[in-house]
Amino acid sequence: MMSIATNLQQVRQRIETAKQQYGRVADTVKLLAVSKQQPAAAIREAYAAGLYAFGENYLQEALLKQKQLQDLALEWHYIGSIQTNKAALLAENFTWVHTLSRLKEAEKLNLKRPVHLPPLNCCIQVNVSYEDSKSGLAPKDVALLAEQIQAYPHLRLRGLMAIPAYTLDFNSQRQQCHALLSLYLELRKTYPELDTLSVGMSNDLEAAIAEGATLVRIGQAIFGSREET
Numbered sequence: 001m002m003s004i005a006t007n008l009q010q011v012r013q014r015i016e017t018a019k020q021q022y023g024r025v026a027d028t029v030k031l032l033a034v035s036k037q038q039p040a041a042a043i044r045e046a047y048a049a050g051l052y053a054f055g056e057n058y059l060q061e062a063l064l065k066q067k068q069l070q071d072l073a074l075e076w077h078y079i080g081s082i083q084t085n086k087a088a089l090l091a092e093n094f095t096w097v098h099t100l101s102r103l104k105e106a107e108k109l110n111l112k113r114p115v116h117l118p119p120l121n122c123c124i125q126v127n128v129s130y131e132d133s134k135s136g137l138a139p140k141d142v143a144l145l146a147e148q149i150q151a152y153p154h155l156r157l158r159g160l161m162a163i164p165a166y167t168l169d170f171n172s173q174r175q176q177c178h179a180l181l182s183l184y185l186e187l188r189k190t191y192p193e194l195d196t197l198s199v200g201m202s203n204d205l206e207a208a209i210a211e212g213a214t215l216v217r218i219g220q221a222i223f224g225s226r227e228e229t
């Protein structure tokens, strides 16, 4: 078993190499460590190795780990599917939500975001693979939701997010990421303040960086395979 610090070093190297290869050296590509199904101890180890931003998919699991890790200055990102009846817990305990795809979710999160906290950073999740099973908004509907979010003072739209269909084919990975990039560039004509393209996971981070990712969400390449833990 590789240590988290060793894995992290390799992931950072992959990011650097991709940035050089695809002309992105001057850009910041933020690394979000996806810690779902990992114990608090693994997050502690990752923090010691230099990571501070963590992504979680399951609310109850995330809240438990947040409690266990209260002593660390961590930034929590929610990347799971949103249940509107739990919007308060989400709005109270996270800095970012990457998976906004319905007006109702935006409405609830805005309502429940505590006023003493800064606005909740949000990305709209887009379905770029046209698979029925994938969640996210159809590309044609993104502009309308982006406009609607502007009305919510406790939400701050930062950009777009996608989970491309799993494939090891680099061209197919790039195609899906490119669809997201096109949409993002179009949206930025209306909202030039957008700064986040959240795409790229352990198996496709190079394709994502080639297609403009500003934040990659990496789980297994940092923590090891979830099946074995």
Ligand SMILES: *Cc1c(COP(=O)(O)O)cnc(C)c1O
Pocket: 034, 036, 057, 079, 080, 163, 201, 202, 203, 217, 218, 219, 220, 221
């Ligand atoms: C699990 C997950 C990731 C990380 O995937 P890895 O293959 O472990 O890198 C990224 N984004 C989302 C939304 C996830 O659910």
